[in-house]
Amino acid sequence: MSNQYESLQLKNQICFPLYAVSNMITRKYKPLLDELDLTYTQYIVMMVLWEQGQANEKLLCEALCLKSNTVTPLLKKLRDKGYIEKSKDKDDERNLVITLTKAGETLRDKALRVPECMAKELHLTPDEAAELYKILYKLLDEEKSINGGKQK
């Protein structure tokens, strides 16, 4: 028995399960990340820094699809925890660069078990994971190209 409001039903939405799963995943990360004294968002900032060695705020915002008003306070907290530092770029004294402290570097080894544990928690087949990955990045890339165009 269909009605004119069918499109408004929760079960016919694609965005709602995305939202719910995203919340669920943050919850699942929490106990793992508590051991590193990191929140999920702080963790993904650290992931970029571990990989890049250093970064400025703009690069972090782009990599994480976040705005500076989210990232600025995050960086402050990570600095308070002693994981990162802000300093002048050696090559270009005018630029601020975010770098890892010794403690931040050390944390990387401890962090290795996080993706391991998460993989065990999410029971996706390799095919499902690959398909999910492909679709999500299609959505993200599309958004990026729109915003890239807007800026000019």
Added chain:
Amino acid sequence: MSNQYESLQLKNQICFPLYAVSNMITRKYKPLLDELDLTYTQYIVMMVLWEQGQANEKLLCEALCLKSNTVTPLLKKLRDKGYIEKSKDKDDERNLVITLTKAGETLRDKALRVPECMAKELHLTPDEAAELYKILYKLLDEEKSINGGKQK
């Protein structure tokens, strides 16, 4: 050139794009929902009420995969906006029930254009949407069965 930290790279994560797309979607909803004076979370509460006619807080929490400490303040705001009411259940005077006001009912017609516009914004093929839907609900259902088990 592979290294021992490969699993920690952002591009090898499945959770990060989920998180980023979820944020992106909330951003996309905003201008549409501004016209209804609703936030995204308030909108999904209204969706349940539009469909069910009425609900108690527990049902809303379950349907939306949220905790009472998120939903309670939401309901307060929706009541302040005049979209819902809390009242005693007619059948069982002891229970609190959340019902729609006239304004809340009326909003439903205005809301019809929201899923329409969002479908246009997200350029997924029907196959992609179906696959995404299937995988996301697999993750959600799994979580629910775990939590269902825990409660006993």
Added chain:
DNA sequence: ACAAATTATATCGCACGCGATATAATTAAA
């Protein structure tokens, strides 16, 4: 060279989302 436009970063206020906790009401159990 100097004002205007752009860019990078920071601040403010609001709305979640949740762990932990508190409170009130119902139910179970002794």
Added chain:
DNA sequence: TTTAATTATATCGCGTGCGATATAATTTGT
């Protein structure tokens, strides 16, 4: 029945996430 356990709802505090705005520095145009 009186207490204990459970359940439903609410409160508190923290950490995002973002639109809007402010500020400082750089770049551009003339």
